[in-house]
Amino acid sequence: MSSFHQGNFTTALFILVGFPGMEASHFWLAFPLCFLFLLAIVGNCTIIYIIRAERSLHEPMYLFLCMLAAIDIMITLSTVPKMMAIFWFTSTSIAFDACLVQMFCIHSLSGMESTILLAMAFDRYIAICYPLNHSSILTTPRIAQIGLVAVFRGAALMAPLPVLIKRLPFCRSNVLSHSYCLHQDVMKLACASIKINIIYGLVVIIFAIGLDSLLISLSYYFILKAALSLSQEARAKALGTCLSHLCAVFLFYVPFIGLSMVHRFGKTHGSNIHTVMANVHLLVPPVLNPLIYGVKTKQIRHRIGRAFCSTRS
Template identity: 50%
Template sequence: MRVTLSSFVVGLLLSYSMSDSNTTNFTNPSTFILLGIPGLEAAHIWMSIPFCAMYIIAILGNFAIMFIVKREPSLHEPMYYFLCMLAVSDMVLSTSILPKMLSIFWFNSRDISFYACLTQLYFIHCFSAIESGIFLAMAFDRYVAICDPLRHFNILTNPMVVKTGLAVGLRGGLLILPYPLLARQWPYCRTNIIPHSFCEHIAVVKLACADIRISSYYSLSVAFFVIGIDVLFITVSYTQILRAIFRLPTKDARLKTFGTCSSHVCVILAFYIPTLFSSITHRFSHNVPLHFQILIANMYLLVPPMLNPIIYGVRTKQIRDRLLHLFTRKWT
């Protein structure tokens, strides 16, 4: 009965917007309306609990990683610098969607201004691209450290790490910049209601009453260029790493060397698998319920930022030991 009632409310909002669009020009709508998770409005309060918990863990965990790396001189190495970049990206990415999502769930505050929506859209996709680039940089770092260890610190110097971080940030920022610029140009004469919990690019441009193929094709091209190429080079790097590991003379040496890469492998899988699944269901699986698509989209933006500091904190000995040292010193 609750689902039926909520569906009726969503339909009423949509029909109201459609009828209102006959007399109102949405070419430059002042606001969009985010519906949260259509069909599950009755469960918004309960769903906010795990989302809020994931956000708190992500913020505290990633801040702890940066604090430990800053305080511990033995961690001033390229791998941990890249890990700090990943932590910053994770915090920005989760902060881009959680505050507004919680305001929808808790206070039914569904309005978001047109330009705030485009800004959120930009930050979400920009930092997703940046995160993918950081994973590629971390894979290259592990490749050099294992396959050419004598030249590791000669290749990945501090200036080189800074330049790599800037290049990753510029690539993400420039490639995603056309997303909001193109979305701003489309006329929105149908409705200003977004059946989503945040301003996802395709969900926004689908509202335009124009031919949006240029936006759709460009976003597919960016996804192929960023994720496709990054995954390809990460795969090549780890293929070479595995070959080098299996050539080591003893089992203990192989296990120890692979242990230095296991954390990175885990966070890569935690990022790319949900991203790929969400992209496929959103674009091609028209029979998948809308609320399920939106839940998956939320999870792929919230789960990796929460898992990354946990994985690195548990599986990286230096970080784990430093965490234990901080807590034991605090409570003794």
């Protein structure tokens, strides 16, 4: 058992769960989980390799995609190995400090991904609404600066979360409701006021994730407005370049917002809905993003095809 002390931990452990009520199936559930893990790693590494190797892909849209793929790899590595250990080896315990590190990684990487998705929307907005100025506005140094801003913003916004958890006393159950550590999940186990945690969590969601999604929506409003003034062929081509990004936006924001709503307002006792939504939020985008971009982006699709042809020959 973990030992709780008023105000801090000594040798505390949290207990992670898989799917409550489905423990007998955990061993078999780990196999599709392992497949998704390998698919996410191979898919995103392939995207990074192709963009790095193909000089014609050294454009803003693909450089941002490369950043998105790197973030998806880190999110996958920070969550899935422990989940497979839970399902295959019943390794459900996690040290308090390790839980805080995982929490920071998950939340900060999610913040970085939101920033990169916003940058990709800005890139599409400039490319369609101001095509003549696109190369002069989004230069390579500026793209690198945007990447650094995404890293700093995500880390700075989420750094207070483990600090706010660290100050809390824990004297109740130490069983979490997910297979990894989330701030909104851990704070509910505290036996002191969590008002500051709730307020800061809402501030982050509203002024980071909420603001990013609002700006992305606004950018697509202007994109659609500009596209409607083009010829039918030019309009289809312009909107076609946005399709993959829109899919990535929906894959990220819909489960994220849904999970936040379920945690704050939903009645999840006896239900696995929040567990399913949490796994969808962290597992589905890293798996599907490279597939979507690989299928929908002609340049990447052709480069992958050439790589396979050269390997077979």
